[in-house]
Amino acid sequence: xxxxxxxxxxxxxxxxxxxxxxxxxxxxxxxxxxxxxxxxxxxxxxxxxxxxxxxxxxxxxxxxxxxxxxxxxxxxxxxxxxxxxxxxxxxxxxxxxxxxxxxxxxxxxxxxxxxxxxxxxxxxxxxxxxxxxxxxxxxxxxxxxxxxxxxxxxxxxxxxxxxxxxxxxxxxxxxxxxxxxxxxxxxxxxxxxxxxxxxxxxxxxxxxxxxxxxxxxxxxxxxxxxxxxxxxxxxxxxxxxxxxxxxxxxxxxxxxxxxxxxxxxxxxxxxxxxxxxxx
Numbered sequence: 430x431x432x433x434x435x436x437x438x439x440x441x442x443x444x445x446x447x448x449x450x451x452x453x454x455x456x457x458x459x460x461x462x463x464x465x466x467x468x469x470x471x472x473x474x475x476x477x478x479x480x481x482x483x484x485x486x487x488x489x490x491x492x493x494x495x496x497x498x499x500x501x502x503x504x505x506x507x508x509x510x511x512x513x514x515x516x517x518x519x520x521x522x523x524x525x526x527x528x529x530x531x532x533x534x535x536x537x538x539x540x541x542x543x544x545x546x547x548x549x550x551x552x553x554x555x556x557x558x559x560x561x562x563x564x565x566x567x568x569x570x571x572x573x574x575x576x577x578x579x580x581x582x583x584x585x586x587x588x589x590x591x592x593x594x595x596x597x598x599x600x601x602x603x604x605x606x607x608x609x610x611x612x613x614x615x616x617x618x619x620x621x622x623x624x625x626x627x628x629x630x631x632x633x634x635x636x637x638x639x640x641x642x643x644x645x646x647x648x649x650x651x652x653x654x655x656x657x658x659x660x661x662x663x664x665x666x667x668x669x670x671x672x673x674x675x676x677x678x679x680x681x682x683x684x685x686x687x688x689x690x691x692x693x694x695x696x697x698x699x700x701x702x703x704x705x706x707x708x
Contacts (some may be wrong), residue, residue: 467678
């Protein structure tokens with residue numbers, strides 16, 4: 430699938446254009462390729478659009494000071510260009526924050542939400558830790574934080590058995606420009622207040638997923654997110670960390686497909702995840 434571009438946003442489309450739409454929003458420092466393990470299954474019965482956030486991979490630098498509002502508007506501009514009136518929005522980490530902001534700003538455009546490994550309010554110690562990482566990134570770039578990130582994102586046995594995948598994810602993170610990366614990292618650290626306890630509350634069908642070993646965005650945060658959203662479903666993955674979508678694709682893809690089948694009445698594909706491509 431060839432990349433396309435609109436107003437500095439580079440994106441890809443999969444599946445039939447007449448099918449129910451899904452918008453995929455990646456996390457900080459990554460890119461749309463992070464969804465490679467989910468796209469095949471999701472696009473069997475859905476139109477799937479994935480894209481690079483401003484300041485990431487092939488998309489242009491943020492056209493204004495980075496904010497959740499800026500990134501929410503980027504997604505809506507892409508929806509307008511592709512003729513998508515409403516969609517299921519699936520967001521990972523920072524992408525989950527952006528997805529919630531879209532649902533608050535334009536609820537008519539979001540028919541359901543899937544929030545993966547995304548933050549809620551942090552403890553004082555956790556907040557200090559992430560602000561320290563933002564300062565590291567500002568002073569030294571993404572290279573200063575990437576190795577510790579890989580340890581947080583993947584379980585140790587998986588890291589050791591899959592060096593090529595570690596190299597791939599490391600390269601994604603190192604590709605970020607130092608003068609931009611920390612300004613977007615700041616949103617992950619301080620943008621949470623505007624999407625917690627929203628008024629009015631988000632009320633579309635919502636699935637919240639995290640891993641029980643996701644130390645930065647763990648079960649307590651996922652429960653708090655679900656409690657903010659009327660009727661939200663919660664799914665905790667056993668033995669997985671932040672990048673469960675790459676470490677165990679089926680564990681993430683299968684509950685998403687069941688959720689979509691329940692709320693959009695779309696069939697569940699026989700094959701619910703792509704080949705994982707691991708070593």
